[in-house]
Amino acid sequence: FFCRFVPLLRSLISIPAGLTRMNIPLFILFTTLGTLIWNIVLIYLGQAVGGNWHAIVYYMNIYSKIIYFILIVLVIFIIWKWIKRQKTHK
DSSP, X not given: OHHHHHHHHHHHTHHHHHHTTOOHHHHHHHXXXXXXXXXXXXXXXXXXXXXXXXXXXXXXXXXXXHHHXXXXXXXXXXXXXXXXXXXXXX
């Protein structure tokens, strides 16, 4: 389930960065660091669990739903702030 949405999330994270006019090199740095941390965690969990990878999939599904919810709330908040700022500038 989770793996199907990783490309979607990677694409969508650029929207709030663009809306907030984030510095591109800083965005690339944060994206790279986030990817590096995420991959290190996944590699460590894979080594630690070994043959019990079903347990990891179970917990990843739980935590991915929490992260999806947080990301959706964050995107909505950023869009709301952007719309509010656009209205005050008119």
